[in-house]
Amino acid sequence: MSTPLNLSRVFKLLVVVLFFQSVHSQLQVGFYTTSCTLAETIVKDEVQKAFFRDPGVTAGLVRMHFHDCFVRGCDASVLIDSTSSNTAEKDSPANNPSLRGFEVIDKAKARLEAACRGVISCADIVAFAARDSIVLTRGLGYDVPAGRRDSRSSKASDIPGNYLSRHSMSTTSLNFSQTRVSHKKKWLLSLVRAHTIGRSHCTSFSNRLYNFNATTNQDPSLDPAYAAQLKQQCPQGNTNANLVVPMDPASPIVTDASYYAGILKNRGLFTSDQTLLTNPATANQVKHNARIPLLWKKKFSAAMVKMGQLEVLMGNAGEIRANCRAINS
């Protein structure tokens, strides 16, 4: 009589165990609460210090998280330095020379290694730093589910053909069917676009000013007054590859919906921003976001949480890098 009962108990226990295992195979808010209590505080402190030195670095850190997550998942592959035998993601034209903020991650990592050796992944540091950057620029804060592990490889060749390729990204209207983007990612791209903070290199959009196509030099979808202003900031034939302009000139260090208001006035800096208006669904989103800024802030923060969970390594996969710039030997 007792045997079937025990069996069913065993079965229930198994179900419970499996349930908790599946729960633990997800990223978790407060992942380091017991293993390294100060983890998130230390990252925040370093991002804050960097912000006071140069507020623009926060934009770099948000973009870093995006570029990390969209190429083989949020696994800190974007942080790896190239070696004599490997050109890493970091040195792809999508990232070099425009991606910034690496030194902030290095400083946080050094302190974290001193406090809790071998515990905090570089991928989690990037995710925390992006959130802290959004808070410092007056966006809405959010809890970051953590427990990501770091990749053991990084290849620039993972990027071409992908939508991150710098030129196709800024100058064309982004034909998604030509890219290796999953539906989930497409959804995120239409939602997240943090082009409310930070800067762009003139080279990322100067074709819209000077050589749009065979018949028109200047992109007619760009507000002429804004184009004139951009031409002063980015003179034709200027060979200084470091020239930059703010993407949302009215509030370059505030995470707000004014970027969407700008698009409605034909002041989106990139073609890929401006073409959000050409599709009725995304055009509606742009209008909605411009009209109800607080709602956009909420959607943006929620989308960042989702983006941070793309194809993560967990459990025993990957490693916890000792130095974010190199895989452990």
Ligand code: HEM
């Ligand atoms: C279709 C999607 C996207 C395209 C085509 C795109 C394109 C670009 C380009 C061309 C730049 C200028 C880089 C430079 O010349 O310095 C830029 C900057 C930036 N992007 Fe995007 N982006 C996209 C999506 C996103 C997403 C999803 C995020 C954030 C979650 C993001 C955040 C940023 C930030 C914060 C900057 C400023 C970086 C800085 O100031 O250092 N972008 N983006």
Ligand SMILES: *[C@@H]1O[C@H](CO)[C@@H](O)[C@H](O)[C@H]1NC(C)=O
């Ligand atoms: C996008 O690319 C696909 C595949 O190359 C092509 O069939 C389609 O016509 C393109 N769409 C646009 C709007 O250019």
Ligand SMILES: *[C@@H]1O[C@H](CO)[C@@H](O)[C@H](O)[C@H]1NC(C)=O
């Ligand atoms: C150049 O762009 C303009 C405006 O979008 C368009 O009307 C024209 O047909 C384009 N010309 C060529 C050759 O693509």
